[in-house]
Amino acid sequence: MKLETTYKSNNYPIIIEHHALDQLRDYIKNYKDIVLVIDQKVENEWSHITNFIATEYEAHKLIIPSGETTKTLAFYEETIESLLSKQLTRNTCLIAIGGGATGDFTGFLAATLLRGVDFIQVPTTILAHDSSVGGKVGINSKYGKNLIGAFYRPKAVIYDLNFLNTLPYSEILSGYAEVYKHALLNDIESVNHIESQYPDEQALKSLNEIEYYLYKGVQTKLNIIVADEKESNVRKFLNLGHTFGHAVEYKLKIPHGHAVMIGIVFQFIVANITLNKSFDVAHYVNYLSDLDYPLDVINALDFEPLYQLMLNDKKNDEQGVQMVLLNDIGNPVVKHIDYTTLSQAFETFKTYFNK
Amino acid sequence: MKLETTYKSNNYPIIIEHHALDQLRDYIKNYKDIVLVIDQKVENEWSHITNFIATEYEAHKLIIPSGETTKTLAFYEETIESLLSKQLTRNTCLIAIGGGATGDFTGFLAATLLRGVDFIQVPTTILAHDSSVGGKVGINSKYGKNLIGAFYRPKAVIYDLNFLNTLPYSEILSGYAEVYKHALLNDIESVNHIESQYPDEQALKSLNEIEYYLYKGVQTKLNIIVADEKESNVRKFLNLGHTFGHAVEYKLKIPHGHAVMIGIVFQFIVANITLNKSFDVAHYVNYLSDLDYPLDVINALDFEPLYQLMLNDKKNDEQGVQMVLLNDIGNPVVKHIDYTTLSQAFETFKTYFNK
Structure with missing residues (x-):
């Protein structure tokens, strides 16, 4: 291709x-x-x-x-x-x-x-x-x-x-996070398609058809970047999962994509709270855990230091932490999120691993 | 302006x-x-x-x-x-x-x-x-x-x-070399104009009307650079005086513009030999000496090491030393010049200071 x-x-x-x-x-x-x-x-x-x-x-x-x-x-x-x-x-x-x-x-x-x-x-x-x-x-x-x-x-x-x-499987996981992110930025069909292609670790390890998804990922990113040349700020959408993800990456020194996937799940929780959405968080937690993403590392983390790291993100402005949220799959928005909402989402995230 | x-x-x-x-x-x-x-x-x-x-x-x-x-x-x-x-x-x-x-x-x-x-x-x-x-x-x-x-x-x-x-006068001289070079690349009127404005050291020290000549210099360079975007290689004209000048600069560690002026005189001598021109070299030697350019430093130099330095110039290609020569004032060309011609020009240059 x-x-x-x-x-x-x-x-x-x-x-x-x-x-x-x-x-x-x-x-x-x-x-x-x-x-x-x-x-x-x-x-x-x-x-x-x-x-x-x-x-x-x-x-x-x-x-x-x-x-x-x-x-x-x-x-x-x-x-x-x-x-x-x-x-x-x-x-x-x-x-x-x-x-x-x-x-x-x-x-x-x-x-x-x-x-x-x-x-x-x-x-x-x-x-x-x-x-x-x-x-x-x-x-x-x-x-x-x-x-x-x-x-x-x-x-x-x-x-x-x-x-x-x-590639070791850990590298595959790290890369798949951005491929999956590009599907989320694209549309619901892309997400269903990629999840059914790679339902579990064994399927993802095979990398069957990966060329198609790399192609789609590149294309999605390219469309956003070219749109950004006219309409500034669209490029920020590419940071989906990265605000919380970068903080976790910095704190735990885990691979970039592992942290981004954690950030993507976090983002669904925040969207449910702040945009009144009803994303099926359990679905994402289960799917990504099946692929062997270490989502449960957040159990070992405290909110306060992560919040400080999120505040340092260079995409922020004077109004505090900015995040990309999915309004729907394929429809991202950029929003300022306050301390209380972030803290609440963090505690909610932990409940998925405390059962 | x-x-x-x-x-x-x-x-x-x-x-x-x-x-x-x-x-x-x-x-x-x-x-x-x-x-x-x-x-x-x-x-x-x-x-x-x-x-x-x-x-x-x-x-x-x-x-x-x-x-x-x-x-x-x-x-x-x-x-x-x-x-x-x-x-x-x-x-x-x-x-x-x-x-x-x-x-x-x-x-x-x-x-x-x-x-x-x-x-x-x-x-x-x-x-x-x-x-x-x-x-x-x-x-x-x-x-x-x-x-x-x-x-x-x-x-x-x-x-x-x-x-x-x-600015110390030495700095004025160094800068004036490029201003003068731009006049030479422009036309005979520009050269006559600038020489009559700055006939000697006292006049040049005053920097009267320098704003006009800086403006003209910037404009000349800009025209060449913009033309180069369409017609490649025109930009090379800006190296007038620089092939021999850089070698002298490197050898003697004198200010850039002093060396470029020496290179400009050398170029007239080469043009007389290789393009059958009859530039009045004595005029340039006298004018620039009156301004206090140390042209006579070449008396202390040998040709061979300068030739080696000219060969190293990054503008050369496999065919050897390339120089910008004036066909007429305002009409530069780029030419490969052989060892014998360069050596002959060098000896001729020295005769102006051995009288």
Whole structure:
């Protein structure tokens, strides 16, 4: 499957297929220099592939620490100086092979090397489908994630699904949270469809048809981002589950997607209280627990520190905590939620695990 | 005087006037946070002004090392972390008060802080008129100048000519080289006009009417850059005098503009040889010597090391040294020049100082 972004300019293709890497040649044949920037964990599993590409295209190979640990200013400095020592010209393409963090880091390198060179993303995780649109690249500051960065689009995203075969289940769960979130932002049919495709852990592990859901996820995110260019604030919808999720993630240091799923359930509870909705929270708790999301970790948490973390969220304004809530499936709104409501929702959430 | 850039989008005003700073308010009234990034030397002379602005707009003040010494990765890291510690939002404007280096550094901070915040340039040197168009921002690598950076435009350039009153003459000379270069790229009338305005050191020191020539210089550069968006390579014309000039600058560590003027004279000699022109080289040697440019430093140089430096220039390709030559005043061309011609021109250049 292939789709093309629909920005006003600087569009790029996103190819989502098994063996998509076979098409890499079409996108890199005209560059003088190619640099593969590869996550260490991916290199451990797939060096036969990365070596093949390096030989085939006479590319430099640069192995970087796995995940977020690579996104420091110190490592950025070391890496960009090392790239510059190779006397690269602006006719260079960096190819990020790894998850979201590898893409963020490589994209920021590309954005700032010689005032900007091209880059291509080769995502190797499910979660990375989320960062394959949006053009956000960057590294972390000691004051927070992604605070140093740019908006800089890749020339292509080449999503070779073969890489997903070696993903641990925990990584699958983390990525599935954003896929599921995109279904919730889309419509009720999308949600029913994905839940019936992946009713339990065994089904999700198989990753059958995942290409369809990645495609839909990318498309949903793209539609929102392009709409945001005209109507500001729509982009905030993508934070569904993230306000509470980020607080839990920060507190418990659990994978991003696990925390986002907890945030998504929390959001249903808040919507029931504050928007007078009657979402079937038990359904979501049961479904996600069947998939093995550790929702019950919230039993070990206190509200007060989470509230303080929610207040620090950079999407807030002077009026306090802002959340994305579903008015209905596929129909998100952004609302300020007061302390009492948040606290009440938190206690309600805990009751699902105290039976 | 005021002009507006003529890019396809993201245009900005360039105001060139005495007391232009009085108009700063119009451009910064809507920001939540303002940060003044000030060159140490400027702060030494003009702290009464910068303090006034800081108080008036409740701005943070950040004093940075003077000139190119500020443009290191280490200092970038220190500065961006310090800015992030202030919990700035994206509704922040950085104001660069200083010369070209201050603008380059501040622009790169702005380009990468929180994925991009606005910035305004307040140039305090003549040379900085050159970097007020073109959108180039960046810092230096240990492998060369400006190798880490981005294309990122300011929201406004506010050129308050009062700052020029305290410029040392050496700085005036360095800036005048680019002003004069822009006249050479423009037409013969511009050159005659500027030479009669500034026939000698005393006249140039007065900086009478400099606002007109800065305006013309900015306009010439802008025209070339905008033309380059359609017809690639026109931008190279701006390197007039820079191929040989950069080599001399690197070798002797003299100010940029002094070296560029030497490069401009060299270029006339090469044009006479290779394009069969009859530029009056003695006229340029005499005029620029009267202004006190140290043209005779080339007497102390050998050709071979300069040639090696010219070969390293990043504008070259496989065919060797590329130079911008004037076919006529106002009519530049880009040509590959061979070793023999360059060497011959170099020896000819020396004869002007061996009489």
